[in-house]
Structure formats: structure tokens, C-alpha cells
Amino acid sequence: MKTVLKWLGILLVVLVVIGLLAGAGLFFTTNSDINKTYDVAVAPITLPTDAASIEEGARIATIRGCNGCHTPDFGGGTFLNDPMLGVIETANITPGEGSAVSGYTVEDWDRAVRRGINPEGKSLMIMPSYEFAGLSDEQFGQLIAYMQTVPAVDREHPDPKVGLLGRVLLATGQLPLLPAALVDQTAKAPASVAPTASVEYGAYLSTACIGCHKPDFSGGPSPDAAPGDPPAANLTPAGPLSKWTMEEFKTVLRTGVSPEGRTLDPEVMPWMMTQHFTDTEIEALWLYLQSIPPVVPKS
Ligand code: HEC
Ligand code: HEC
Numbered sequence: 001m002k003t004v005l006k007w008l009g010i011l012l013v014v015l016v017v018i019g020l021l022a023g024a025g026l027f028f029t030t031n032s033d034i035n036k037t038y039d040v041a042v043a044p045i046t047l048p049t050d051a052a053s054i055e056e057g058a059r060i061a062t063i064r065g066c067n068g069c070h071t072p073d074f075g076g077g078t079f080l081n082d083p084m085l086g087v088i089e090t091a092n093i094t095p096g097e098g099s100a101v102s103g104y105t106v107e108d109w110d111r112a113v114r115r116g117i118n119p120e121g122k123s124l125m126i127m128p129s130y131e132f133a134g135l136s137d138e139q140f141g142q143l144i145a146y147m148q149t150v151p152a153v154d155r156e157h158p159d160p161k162v163g164l165l166g167r168v169l170l171a172t173g174q175l176p177l178l179p180a181a182l183v184d185q186t187a188k189a190p191a192s193v194a195p196t197a198s199v200e201y202g203a204y205l206s207t208a209c210i211g212c213h214k215p216d217f218s219g220g221p222s223p224d225a226a227p228g229d230p231p232a233a234n235l236t237p238a239g240p241l242s243k244w245t246m247e248e249f250k251t252v253l254r255t256g257v258s259p260e261g262r263t264l265d266p267e268v269m270p271w272m273m274t275q276h277f278t279d280t281e282i283e284a285l286w287l288y289l290q291s292i293p294p295v296v297p298k299s
Contacts, residue, residue: 030167037121038180042110045137047145057146060139062276064132064208066093066147075153076100079126080224086166086177088126089157096152109144114189116179123180125160130182131207138192197280202288205281208273209235218295229268238294246286253282 048054061067069090071077075098076090091100101109104119111117116129135143162170162177169175176182193204212222212232219232219239233239240260241249248259253274256264266272277285 026164026167026171030162030170033123033170033178033181034125034162035122036178036181038115038117038123038185039121040111040115040117040185042107042115045106045110045141045144047106047141047148049145053142054146054149056139057142057144059276060135060143061146062273063205063281064135064143065211065270065273066143068270068273073153074147074150075155076157077155082163082165084163084165085169085175086125086160086162087158088160088162091127092153092155092157093147094150094153097154098156099152100157101147106144109147110140113143114140114183115185116181116183123178125162125177127179128176128211129179130176131211133183133187134189134204134207136190136193140189195278195280195284197283197287199284199287199291201281202284202286202291205277205285206288212269214297216295217289217292218297220297225268232269234295234297235289236292236295237290238296241289242294246283249286250279250282253277253285 067074069079070093071090074092074094075096076092079090080086080088092098093101095102101112104112108119111119112124112127112129114129114133114135116124116127118124132140166175166177170177193201195201206217209217213219213235214232217235219234221229221231225231235241240258244259252258252264253271255275256266256269256271258264264271
């Protein structure tokens with residue numbers, strides 16, 4: 001009996017030591033990913049100053065979801081508030097107190113938005129720069145010209161914290177936490193893109209959907225979903241869109257009402273954002289989504 005207890009005791013100690021070593025290893029590797037620095041030079045871009053370009057920049061900020069995450073006044077707010085996953089707020093990207101962009105040059109904007117890198121050279125957290133990396137110089141210029149006109153909002157945010165589960169998901173590649181590591185830092189965005197009803201322009205725009213509908217558009221639950229939120233829909237030809245017409249697709253993106261007669265919650269599927277796509281853009285998205293391979297998500 002005594003020896004059994006003794007061996008059980010030893011086993012327990014061994015398990016605890018293994019657990020501690022694994023935990024330390026996890027912290028060590030994820031910290032080195034989090035603190036990795038990137039030295040990326042970006043080409044200078046001249047911002048437009050005319051009213052039409054600035055107005056178009058406001059529309060780009062909407063269809064790209066900047067004000068969705070950074071809150072409508074761009075002062076930032078809670079993105080994730082889960083001690084296990086992480087506590088991450090979106091930055092204040094206005095000139096007010098608590099601003100993350102005060103003193104930003106156009107190159108700093110470029111590194112943050114299209115590369116996912118902050119002025120200290122580290123990766124931002126959660127900010128989906130892999131969706132914006134391909135933004136043309138022209139549209140990026142319009143966007144930043146507009147961002148420089150938004151009114152100041154005074155709002156401070158704590159530094160982001162990553163929880164234990166967040167670190168496990170980061171280490172196993174299941175949480176797109178560090179955008180700088182996910183952007184191809186050697187790729188160069190196009191100078192401009194032709195806004196035509198084409199598969200190519202649809203592909204260009206569709207990066208605004210991948211954060212929720214997944215890079216292969218097969219949908220599924222998103223990391224910041226509230227309990228009870230529906231999963232993002234499957235937008236591939238294996239999903240409900242195969243039964244729709246383009247007009248029905250347009251109605252969903254404009255009004256949130258699906259051909260099946262459901263009204264989608266704008267807090268969940270942001271049709272307040274997608275309603276600002278032009279007819280041509282919706283057509284291009286439709287053509288692109290028809291051209292991609294059908295994917296049935298693993299459940
Ligand atoms: C999915 C949510 C999300 C979307 C969409 C998003 N952001 Fe962010 N953004 C974040 C988060 C979270 C941070 C804070 C990152 C950090 O503190 O490491 C951030 C940080 C930033 C920063 C960096 C500030 C700094 O610390 O240097 C800038 C600039 C920025 N965002 C601009 C934009 C613009 C412009 C858009 C639209 C093209 C946009 N963001 C879209 C979540 C988002
Ligand atoms: C913030 C996350 C998010 C973003 C960004 C997003 N969606 Fe969605 N979308 C959802 C969720 C979640 C649902 C499912 C809503 C439901 O079932 O009530 C959905 C549903 C849909 C539907 C309806 C499917 C159906 O069966 O009725 C369409 C169409 C759609 N999204 C298209 C798009 C397109 C196109 C984009 C990009 C331009 C996009 N979404 C961007 C989260 C998102």
C-alpha cells in the first residue's frame with residue numbers, strides 16, 4: 001500500500017513538472033512570436049486632397065469594416081473580453097486623447113493597415129491586415145486621406161493581453177492573432193484596380209468577408225462570436241447561394257433579408273457595411289463567389 005502511494009506521489013510530481021514545462025514552453029514560443037520585430041520598408045504614397053476622394057475613403061472605411069471594429073466614431077472599443085482567450089480592444093485611430101495614431105506618417109498607416117506592423121516594428125494583434133494587404137495604392141490613399149479628417153475622440157485603451165487558450169490557439173495556428181506573420185511582406189499591392197463587374201474585382205473585394213466567412217468562404221463560428229450567435233454562412237457553391245439569383249444576393253447585402261425570408265441581425269452579419277457596396281461591386285462579388293470551389297465545412 002505504502003509503495004503504491006509512493007509511486008502515485010512520484011507520478012503526480014512528474015505530471016506536474018511536465019505540465020509546468022509545457023506551460024513555460026508555450027509562453028516562451030508565443031512570446032517570441034508576439035515580440036518578433038519586422039523591418040519592412042514601404043514606398044511613399046501621396047494622399048489625394050479632393051472632396052470626392054475623401055468621400056470615397058469614407059465608403060472604403062465602411063465596406064472594409066474599419067468602423068465596424070474600431071466603433072463608428074473610430075475611438076475603438078472591446079473586441080475580445082475573455083480571460084482565457086484574451087482581452088483585446090481595438091485602437092483609437094482618431095487624433096484624440098488615447099490615440100494610437102498620433103504622429104503617424106502615411107508610411108506608418110501603410111505598415112499598420114496593409115502590413116499589420118506597429119511603429120515599434122511589432123505585429124499588431126487581431127487587426128486583420130491580411131484582408132487589407134491587397135488594397136490598391138489608390139484606395140489605400142483615399143482611405144487614409146479620409147482617416148486624417150475624422151474628428152478627435154478621447155478614449156484610452158489598455159494594452160492587449162493574450163490568455164492561455166489564446167496562446168494555445170496561436171501556437172497551433174488556429175487564431176489569426178498576429179497579422180504581420182500572416183501577410184506576405186514581400187508582396188506589393190497594385191497601384192489601382194478597375195472597378196468592373198469581374199471575377200477579379202470580386203476576389204479583390206471578397207477579402208472583406210474572410211474574417212467571418214473563412215478564407216475558403218465555407219463559413220463557421222467566429223472567435224469573437226457571442227454565445228448563441230449563428231455561424232457565418234457557407235458562401236461557396238455548396239451553400240445556400242447556389243439556389244439564389246444575383247438580385248436575391250443583392251437584397252441580402254442591402255437589406256439583410258434573405259430569399260428564405262429571414263432578417264439577418266446586423267450585429268452578426270454586417271449588412272450595414274455591405275449595403276454600401278455599389279451595384280457593380282455586388283455583381284463582382286457574386287461572380288467571384290460563383291467561381292470558387294464548393295466547400296462543405298467539417299463539423
Ligand atoms: C476585426 C477587427 C478590425 C478591423 C476590421 C480593423 N481593425 Fe484596426 N485594429 C484592430 C485591433 C484589435 C487593433 C489593436 C491592435 C493592437 O493593439 O495590437 C487595431 C489596430 C489598428 C491600428 C494600429 C494602431 C497602433 O497601435 O499603432 C490602425 C492604424 C488600425 N487598426 C486601422 C484600421 C483601419 C484603417 C481599418 C480598416 C481598413 C481597420 N483598422 C480595420 C481591429 C480591427
Ligand atoms: C463580422 C462577420 C461577417 C462579415 C465581415 C461578413 N459576414 Fe456574411 N454573415 C455572417 C454571419 C454570422 C452570417 C449568418 C447570419 C445568420 O445566419 O443569421 C452571415 C450571413 C451571410 C449571408 C446570408 C446567408 C444566408 O443563408 O442567408 C450572406 C449572403 C453573406 N453573409 C455574405 C457576406 C459577404 C459577401 C461578405 C463580405 C462582403 C460578408 N458576408 C461579410 C458574418 C459576417
